[in-house]
Amino acid sequence: MSAAAAAMSPPHVPVLLGPVLEALAPVAGGVFLDGTFGAGGYTRALLDAGARRVIAIDRDPTAIRAGQRLMAETGGRLTLVEGTFGALDAIAAAEGVSGLDGVVLDIGVSSMQLDQAARGFSYLRDGPLDMRMGDEGPTAADIVNRAPEGQIADILYGFGEERASRRIARAIVAARAEAPIERTARLAGIVAGCLPRPKPGQPHAATRSFQALRIAVNDELGELVRALAAAERALVPGGRLAVVTFHSLEDRIVKRYLAAASGRTGQGSRHAPARELAPPRFERPAKAVEPDAAELAANPRARSARLRAARRTAAATVPLAPGDLGLPEAPTAAALFGGRGS
Template identity: 60%
Template sequence: MTARDDGSVRHVPVLLNEVITALDLREGGVYLDGTFGAGGYTSAILAHPGTRVIALDRDPDAIAGGAPLVAASEGRLTLVQTVFGEMEAAVDEQGVGLLDGVVLDIGVSSMQIDEGERGFSLRFDGPLDMRMEQVGESAADVVNTADEELLADIIYNFGEERKSRYIAKAIVQRRAEAPITTTAELAELVASVVWAEPHGPHPATRTFQALRIYVNDELGELSRALHAAERVLKPGGRLVVVTFHSLEDRIVKQFLARRSARSSGGSRHMPFEVGEAPTFQLVSRGVVTASHAECIANSRARSAKLRAAERTHAPVQAEDETVMSLAALPERRFRKRRR
């Protein structure tokens, strides 16, 4: 965690003890933290004797903020600004060979949410941005240029919002009068279409989530990162992933289930086919969730799910099209009719 100038905590890593346990740290091991953020997981890994960490983050602010930790690490920490889907290239550049562990904390960081000017937050008004890398197409670009059907598809599939068609229609009507440029404008517009539930989240929460996922291709990066982790881990190396909503967890669950199974394609209509040797062995069945005490202390932990697996000696498999498809918008001709 880090502290603000007023002494308040800026970021608390979720499931920290559980992550470190699942990584099964080894003295002298080399680990990759694919989502550096404020360095919570990285700091805990470096506290283990002789470990080395390659930490990635697509956000230039996170990389700049990690400079003091790099200086204190005495050469054991390397920060790289890149997406975690490109971890293989980052590892190759460091010349360290195969890794002992990879940890990923998926989604937006609390630091980004707390900075209104980044455009992620419903609590603070700011420009409608949401770009983790601070370059490329912004949420405002999507909201003001995407056609109504695409907007509805994004909000429905990446936000699981049942009122997606109504929200998309309202956006198109409003932007015809003037561009929608701030988070407050969009939040107010969505709230005029979606009724607030008593004691529930803000009505625009799912729409903001959908736009953020789309702008940053978060699910695509996750799918690519899981396959890359298979390539960069040594036999016995651990993959640990923490997710915060069902879309992310579904991809991780499917990937690990398919990579840890010896057979595939079975049903009551067709017999099981012998598949390739499993590349991962599950560390534990099901998911690991936060303790009651952690949930009380850190509300972000309430939705966190940890899944972990250990790399086997089996050869790397080709990318799984089923897993990759979970990260994409479905083809329009197959999309279900939305309310």
């Protein structure tokens, strides 16, 4: 889809929009940041709810180009920035904002990216094996054609929780010896050939493998950790954070981060003394929110979505080691190849 076509398409309604707005509680005069602009659904809703200004970030230049029309319509209330949300505090500061009243993050691949075969995200649409959310760095084709078998297996298991990871990695290495794997359909066929045929209603056999490669290509989990820390630094006391995730790896990281930042870990027990804890940087987060039946009927892609939200306190920020959050021990494309693509 061209930028012009995207701009003319009907507004995209993101998942859990009502609960996200309730969690962020946008008020007139507030400054909010949408870390994943996409088609502008959260951004438009924040502006409509009275936010004085929204800074919206996306690493996909196509999304930034498509958002120019909305930016022009808002009379200076919207700023679009091409970048990664892991640097959201630096981006806000560069835009002259010293503190944010709210941050929303919608983690993972967008519907627009899945629907464009040329982006290479979908096992259902044949296209080049790319999977980059931006336009720089190694691709999924680099991983499957250049990475050692063991590292491919680690990626599939760590980022996709694929139990047949070693069998699939062996099949990938055997297939690439015959000819480079350059198309999504061929990779999907290789993966499907290693697994039992899914029963009706079950996900496609390649679902976990494609997820794993996409996460490795874009360093999605590392970027999520950086974004949570950046939001903690950027939010004013009373500022609100809302994070929408789509699979267990993402949700686990957000849950553990907020638990640690709100003082819900380290209390000790009758068998071990409690550690001295730093003051909580977030108020105790509410329980996760999932889509209701009406939203699932209207948008089946929302079925795995989960929202976690919390409100910032006035406590000083405290760095949290990524190892404390349960990040999988698997290499990213950047770790394997640096910034070099094929």
